[in-house]
Each structure stands twice: as structure tokens, then as C-alpha cells.
Amino acid sequence: xxxxxxxxxxxxxxxxxxxxxxxxxxxxxxxxxxxxxxxxxxxxxxxxxxxxxxxxxxxxxxxxxxxxxxxxxxxxxxxxxxxxxxxxxxxxxxxxxxxxxxxxxxxxxxxxxxxxxxxxxxxxxxxxxxxxxxxxxxxxxxxxxxxxxxxxxxxxxxxxxxxxxxxxxxxxxxxxxxxxxxxxxxxxxxxxxxxxxxxxxxxxxxxxxxxxxxxxxxxxxxxxxxxxxxxxxxxxxxxxxxxxxxxxxxxxxxxxxxxxxxxxxxxxxxxxxxxxxxxxxxxxxxxxxxxxxxxxxxxxxxxxxxxxxxxxxxxxxxxxxxxxxxxxxxxxxxxxxxxxxxxxxxxxxxxxxxxxxxxxxxxxxxxxxxxxxxxxxxxxxxxxxxxxxxxxxxxxxxxxxxxxxxxxxxxxxxxxxxxxxxxxxxxxxxxxxxxxxxxxxxxxxxxxxxxxxxxxxxxxxxx
Amino acid sequence: xxxxxxxxxxxxxxxxxxxxxxxxxxxxxxxxxxxxxxxxxxxxxxxxxxxxxxxxxxxxxxxxxxxxxxxxxxxxxxxxxxxxxxxxxxxxxxxxxxxxxxxxxxxxxxxxxxxxxxxxxxxxxxxxxxxxxxxxxxxxxxxxxxxxxxxxxxxxxxxxxxxxxxxxxxxxxxxxxxxxxxxxxxxxxxxxxxxxxxxxxxxxxxxxxxxxxxxxxxxxxxxxxxxxxxxxxxxxxxxxxxxxxxxxxxxxxxxxxxxxxxxxxxxxxxxxxxxxxxxxxxxxxxxxxxxxxxxxxxxxxxxxxxxxxxxx
Numbered sequence: 078x079x080x081x082x083x084x085x086x087x088x089x090x091x092x093x094x095x096x097x098x099x100x101x102x103x104x105x106x107x108x109x110x111x112x113x114x115x116x117x118x119x120x121x122x123x124x125x126x127x128x129x130x131x132x133x134x135x136x137x138x139x140x141x142x143x144x145x146x147x148x149x150x151x152x153x154x155x156x157x158x159x160x161x162x163x164x165x166x167x168x169x170x171x172x173x174x175x176x177x178x179x180x181x182x183x184x185x186x187x188x189x190x191x192x193x194x195x196x197x198x199x200x201x202x203x204x205x206x207x208x209x210x211x212x213x214x215x216x217x218x219x220x221x222x223x224x225x226x227x228x229x230x231x232x233x234x235x236x237x238x239x240x241x242x243x244x245x246x247x248x249x250x251x252x253x254x255x256x257x258x259x260x261x262x263x264x265x266x267x268x269x270x271x272x273x274x275x276x277x278x279x280x281x282x283x284x285x286x287x288x289x290x291x292x293x294x295x296x297x298x299x300x301x302x303x304x305x306x307x308x309x310x311x312x313x314x315x316x317x318x319x320x321x322x323x324x325x326x327x328x329x330x331x332x333x334x335x336x337x338x339x340x341x342x343x344x345x346x347x348x349x350x351x352x353x354x355x356x357x358x359x360x361x362x363x364x365x366x367x368x369x370x371x372x373x374x375x376x377x378x379x380x381x382x383x384x385x386x387x388x389x390x391x392x393x394x395x396x397x398x399x400x401x402x403x404x405x406x407x408x409x410x411x412x413x414x415x416x417x418x419x420x421x422x423x424x425x426x427x428x429x430x431x432x433x434x435x436x437x438x439x440x441x442x443x444x445x446x447x448x449x450x451x452x453x454x455x456x457x458x459x460x461x462x463x464x465x466x467x468x469x470x471x472x473x474x475x476x477x478x479x480x481x482x483x484x485x486x487x488x489x490x491x492x493x494x495x496x497x498x499x500x501x502x503x504x505x506x507x508x509x510x511x512x513x514x515x516x517x518x519x520x521x522x523x524x525x526x527x528x529x530x531x532x533x534x535x536x537x538x539x540x
Numbered sequence: 541x542x543x544x545x546x547x548x549x550x551x552x553x554x555x556x557x558x559x560x561x562x563x564x565x566x567x568x569x570x571x572x573x574x575x576x577x578x579x580x581x582x583x584x585x586x587x588x589x590x591x592x593x594x595x596x597x598x599x600x601x602x603x604x605x606x607x608x609x610x611x612x613x614x615x616x617x618x619x620x621x622x623x624x625x626x627x628x629x630x631x632x633x634x635x636x637x638x639x640x641x642x643x644x645x646x647x648x649x650x651x652x653x654x655x656x657x658x659x660x661x662x663x664x665x666x667x668x669x670x671x672x673x674x675x676x677x678x679x680x681x682x683x684x685x686x687x688x689x690x691x692x693x694x695x696x697x698x699x700x701x702x703x704x705x706x707x708x709x710x711x712x713x714x715x716x717x718x719x720x721x722x723x724x725x726x727x728x729x730x731x732x733x734x735x736x737x738x739x740x741x742x743x744x745x746x747x748x749x750x751x752x753x754x755x756x757x758x759x760x761x762x763x764x765x766x767x768x769x770x771x772x773x774x775x776x777x778x779x780x781x782x783x784x785x786x787x788x789x790x791x792x793x794x795x796x797x798x799x800x801x802x803x804x805x806x807x808x809x810x811x812x813x814x815x816x817x818x819x820x821x822x823x824x825x826x827x828x829x830x831x832x833x834x835x836x837x838x839x840x841x842x843x844x845x846x847x848x849x850x851x852x
Binding site: 081089092101108109111115118121124125132134137 | 593595609647681682683684685686690693695697700701745746749750752753758759761764765766768769772776779780796799800803821
């Protein structure tokens with residue numbers, strides 16, 4: 078605020094009160110806006126020249142800060158206070174007044190006790206949702222690691238044709254898988270090499286249909302009965318891959334790999350000794366090696382040579398050069414891009430699946446390294462996101478005004494979804510998203526709206 | 541009309557509605573009868589209020605409008621209480637017993653002080669009738685311009701400020717102020733101590749400032765005083781003027797800037813060169829930053845030049 082020239086301040090201060098002091102009736106009427114223009118003007122004119130009446134008006138009409146003023150003014154005028162302190166106190170009173178203003182906008186949402194409770198409840202929901210989302214995959218992963226080696230076949234193997242495409246088949250296979258899980262759990266491994274075009278295509282298919290649940294993904298392998306064992310690439314290759322991760326061009330395919338790894342509930346993590354970025358792909362390799370290495374410390378297992386054993390008969394050996402970095406070593410990759418290998422993996426070595434977070438500002442963050450580094454994912458620059466849910470490689474992000482996005486590639490590409498049920502469409506603020514699998518999910522919006530889908534967001538039902 | 545002139549008496553124009561007509565028009569709209577106020581007395585009350593607030597020469601239409609805008613229900617309740625009507629007191633206490641204390645607490649900010657304040661107000665409201673003295677109830681001064689509740693709050697605030705002042709006076713008599721400069725500052729002011737104006741370096745500046753301030757609309761001048769003198773927040777000023785805080789913010793900025801321009805313009809009009817005028821204000825602005833605090837601490841009688849000399 079600009080300062081008034083001193084003379085003007087002095088003139089204002091020393092002005093003689095214009096007119097008589099308004100009586101309590103007039104002041105009340107002024108406060109209640111029931112004065113005519115003529116009287117209002119005369120009261121205002123008097124107020125502008127009479128500090129006492131201004132004080133009175135503020136006391137009657139003012140809000141909270143009156144406390145500060147009265148307190149400080151009382152102290153300031155107490156004759157027991159030294160003149161210099163008086164000034165200090167008067168200044169404090171003025172300052173306190175001004176300080177209240179910028180805070181008032183922040184205070185209003187919490188002014189009512191009800192809103193305060195709502196805010197507290199919202200915090201609890203957000204925190205517990207975050208905890209659950211992080212916990213759930215972990216729980217699934219832990220039992221999934223046994224000594225049985227299971228290989229997922231890719232589309233080129235005969236089993237791919239059995240990949241269920243209908244919900245019914247899906248269910249059946251899931252049941253099978255459940256049974257399978259009783260006796261054996263698994264860890265899966267994905268080919269680490271950058272995917273060639275056809276492989277990407279296949280990958281997408283897997284993501285689309287097999288991906289949803291770790292169990293679902295594995296069921297093709299179960300049906301196939303195939304087991305692939307692959308030895309991990311050397312660490313140097315791992316480093317090369319790491320370099321690739323940073324390469325934006327490679328990001329896409331790697332991210333996919335990560336997604337697949339995640340959806341299959343592969344539990345593996347870059348060994349802490351490496352302490353660097355990991356990719357789902359790489360880590361999957363390491364995981365496989367880990368199984369073989371058994372008791373071997375994490376850093377050493379990485380030096381094994383790759384070997385692939387395809388039990389499905391459709392064995393394919395692809396040689397993929399790790400394209401980047403000084404490491405020119407050739408990596409032998411299992412022919413079937415999906416190789417499952419059981420492994421006893423310590424929790425610390427689990428692959429951290431991409432983690433998601435939403436900032437208070439409504440930005441969506443993704444971490445590919447177990448939360449060490451977070452990257453803002455731009456989905457819709459205008460939207461303000463509130464909730465993110467992940468199921469396998471399927472990410473749902475929802476925010477204010479019914480904004481809902483879906484990604485099937487770990488957040489690289491997003492599709493805007495507008496849930497509709499008859500003539501209704503979701504426009505309320507989304508407050509929470511829950512997906513139990515790729516197809517089944519619920520979006521909470523507004524005060525009590527629940528939008529459910531059973532087909533991965535193609536159709537919605539409002540409750 | 542003849543009757544009106546006769547009844548109006550002191551009213552030269554005599555066009556204000558007469559008591560009887562006021563009573564006839566408004567008595568039945570109020571529960572005055574319930575509170576024991578007869579029609580004639582009601583007419584007198586309304587007439588007195590109209591005379592008090594309406595400018596001379598007000599017409600009958602204006603009188604009607606004015607009386608219609610009054611809080612007549614509150615008015616008869618207050619006057620009923622003032623006259624000691626039981627029914628009126630019953631209604632009054634039902635409505636305000638708790639509220640009075642709450643309002644007092646809001647003003648005094650401290651339970652025991654609030655209790656004191658509201659008790660003392662009750663005393664005023666009941667009035668005092670003894671053999672030697674009659675003190676009428678304070679409610680008799682309520683005129684229904686605003687709500688009775690608002691009036692009670694205002695009266696509480698007045699009482700609070702008066703008490704506070706009284707206390708201050710007593711204290712200042714008891715204690716001798718060691719600072720001689722301050723001792724002759726008689727009644728301590730709530731907000732801004734009364735300082736003698738420093739001698740302006742140029743009479744033309746004083747004149748220009750006076751004229752400019754006088755030309756300001758009342759609300760703008762109020763905003764200036766409340767913001768720059770009292771240190772009120774924008775929100776408080778907005779509350780008082782019933783406009784949005786952002787409007788006040790814009791206005792403060794605008795008035796402060798335009799005031800400066802207007803003063804310069806007036807100085808130029810009065811024969812100063814533009815540069816001189818700007819300089820006069822420039823010196824001033826720098827001065828206010830450095831010196832306001834010190835000057836407030838001073839008695840306020842020192843002159844500008846003396847202060848300058850001391851600073852050097």
C-alpha cells in the first residue's frame with residue numbers, strides 16, 4: 078500500500094470533528110445500514126474526523142481483531158507504561174490488525190466445526206487409501222514367490238491363444254490361478270531388452286488382457302505349464318539399462334516393462350548395494366538371478382551369464398544388444414519375453430512398482446525408484462487431481478469437476494474418461510478411486526456419488 | 541393542515557405529521573397496547589423522534605417514510621420497559637438476557653469485565669427511582685432508528701469506552717508522569733494521541749492539503765482515516781462500510797495515490813512549480829518513514845526544524 082504523505086496524515090489526525098457525535102441510535106442505524114444517504118454521509122464525515130467514534134463503531138461492528146486492538150490500546154494508553162513502550166504497543170496493535178487480513182482467507186474453510194471434521198476425515202481417508210494402495214501389492218507379492226518356476230508365454234507361444242478375452246473366461250482363469258496359488262507362487266521375469274516393434278505390440282496385448290491381476294497374468298503360464306529360466310544379465314548391462322531409463326526415448330518401453338512387472342506382482346528390487354534407479358525389466362532379470370544365486374549377495378549375482386530355458390517348446394533366443402553405454406556386451410534374452418521364475422526374494426529386493434502420488438496442488442507424481450525421485454506427470458494441465466488408483470499397469474487419476482483419466486502404460490499416455498449412466502454424467506469433484514482389478518472399480522465423487530464400472534471404465538453405473 | 545401547523549409548534553414549516561395522525565397511522569401496527577403505552581403517548585413518542593431526526597421542512601410523505609422505517613416493535617418494547625411495564629420487561633429479558641452478556645463479553649473480552657459491563661447496563665436500563673433522585677431508564681433514549689439489539693451493543697460499547705477513560709483519568713491523577721512532555725497531554729486517546737501539528741514548512745502545502753481533504757467524499761475520507769490513522773484492516777473497514785474487502789483495498793490504493801496528485805495539482809495552482817510541489821511531498825515521504833515513530837514519542841510540540849537539528 079502506498080504511504081500517505083506525512084502532512085496528510087497529520088491533517089487527518091488533527092482535523093476537528095465535523096458535526097456532533099452521533100448518538101447510539103444513529104450509530105446503530107449506521108451499522109445496520111438503515112440510514113438514509115444524507116444521514117449516512119454526515120455520520121461518515123463525523124467518523125472520519127472523530128477517532129473516538131471510529132473506535133466505537135469498530136467495537137460495535139468490527140470482527141475478531143478487536144481483541145488485539147483493545148488489549149494493545151489499553152496497554153498503550155496505560156500511563157504506567159513508558160511513552161516509548163506505548164508507541165511500541167500501539168504499533169503492535171496496528172500490525173496485528175494488518176496481519177490478520179491475509180490469514181482470513183485461510184481461516185474460512187476451517188471456520189465451522191463441521192468443515193473442520195470433514196477436513197480431518199478427508200485426511201484420514203487419503204492417508205489410509207495411500208497406505209492400502211501401497212500395502213496391497215506387497216501382500217500379493219510375498220506369497221507369490223516360491224521355488225516353482227513358471228514361465229509366462231507370449232503371444233507367439235501356443236498358450237497365448239488361450240489368453241482369456243472375456244470376463245467369463247477371465248473369471249475362470251482367475252479361479253484356476255487361485256488354486257495354483259495355493260500350492261505355488263511365482264515370480265515372473267520379463268525380457269529386459271528394449272522391445273522390438275512386434276514385441277511392443279504383444280506387450281500391449283498382454284497389458285490389455287492379461288495384465289490386470291498378477292494371477293491373471295500368470296494363468297497363461299499355468300495353463301501352458303511352461304517354465305522358462307533365464308539367467309540374469311551382468312551388472313554392467315544393468316547399468317547400461319539404467320542409462321537407458323534416463324533416455325527419454327527408451328522411457329516408454331521401459332515403463333511398459335515396469336508395468337508388466339508390476340501387474341504380475343513380481344517382487345523384486347534393485348539390490349540396495351546398487352543403490353540406483355531400477356527398471357522393472359532389469360530387476361526382473363536380477364530377480365531371476367537371485368533365485369539361482371540363492372545365498373549369494375546381491376551385487377555378485379549380476380555377473381552370471383544369461384541362459385534361457387523354454388519349456389514351452391516355442392523357445393526363441395533373441396539377442397538384444399544393450400544399445401547404450403560403454404557396455405557392449407550382448408545380452409541373451411529369453412525368447413519368450415515373459416519368463417517366470419520362482420525365487421525366494423527378500424522383501425528388500427522386491428521391485429518397487431511405480432508409485433503414484435497426488436500433491437496438494439493437484440499434480441500427479443510418479444516414482445519409478447521406490448519413492449526416491451518423483452516426477453510430475455502432466456495429464457491435463459488444467460485439471461486438479463485428487464486421487465490416483467493403480468491396478469497393475471492400469472492407472473486411474475481423478476480430480477476436481479469429475480475429471481477422470483486412465484492410463485494403461487504407466488502414465489505415459491492418458492485417456493480422458495467421462496463416466497455416464499443414462500443421462501447422468503460425472504461432473505462432481507472426485508474424492509476417491511478404488512479399483513480392485515483392471516475392470517472393477519469405484520469412483521467416489523461429490524457428497525455421496527459412487528460410480529462403478531465392471532469393464533475397465535467402458536460403462537459406468539451411478540449409485 | 542391547519543391542525544398540523546398548530547400541533548407542530550416549533551416546526552416552522554409545520555408539515556411534519558401531527559402526533560394524533562402518527563398515532564392513528566402507526567399505533568395499531570405495534571404491540572404498544574400490550575406494553576401499556578396508550579395511543580396518545582405513542583403519538584408523542586413518534587413525533588418527538590421525527591422532530592429529532594427529520595430536517596426542518598420535511599413533508600408528511602417524508603415523515604411517513606421515516607416512521608415506517610423505524611423499528612416500531614422494538615421502540616414500544618423499549619418505551620414500555622422504560623415505563624416499568626412488566627409485560628415489556630418479560631419480553632425484553634426473554635429476548636436479551638443472555639444476549640446482553642454475550643455482547644458484553646464480545647466487547648470486554650473477559651468474563652468478569654463482561655459481567656460488570658452487562659450488570660451496569662442493566663442498572664442503566666432499569667433506571668433508578670428513589671425518594672431523592674429519579675434517573676430514567678436509558679431505554680427511554682432508544683428511538684428505533686436501528687434494532688434494539690444493535691442499540692444495546694452500541695450502548696455497551698459506549699459504556700465500555702467511558703469506563704475505560706474514567707479509569708485512565710483516575711490513574712493519571714494518582715501517578716505523576718515523569719515525562720514532562722507527556723504530562724500535559726490531557727485525556728489519553730484511544731487510538732491516536734492528540735498531537736499538535738508540526739509546523740509545516742510551507743503554508744501553501746497546508747492549504748492545499750486541507751482543501752484536498754475537504755473535497756474528498758465522506759466514505760473515502762473515512763477509509764483514509766481508518767486505514768492510515770487507526771491501522772484498521774481492510775476487512776474491518778469493509779465490515780463497517782458494508783462493501784467487499786477488495787473494494788476497500790482498491791480504494792485505499794487509489795485514494796492514497798490520487799490524493800498525492802491532487803495536492804500537487806493544488807500546489808501548482810497556488811503558484812508552486814511542479815517540481816517544487818513534488819519535492820515538498822518527496823521530502824515528506826522520506827520523513828515519515830524515518831521519523832514518525834520518533835515524532836510520536838516526542839511531545840508533539842517540537843517543530844520540524846528542531847527535530848531536524850537534533851537528528852543531525
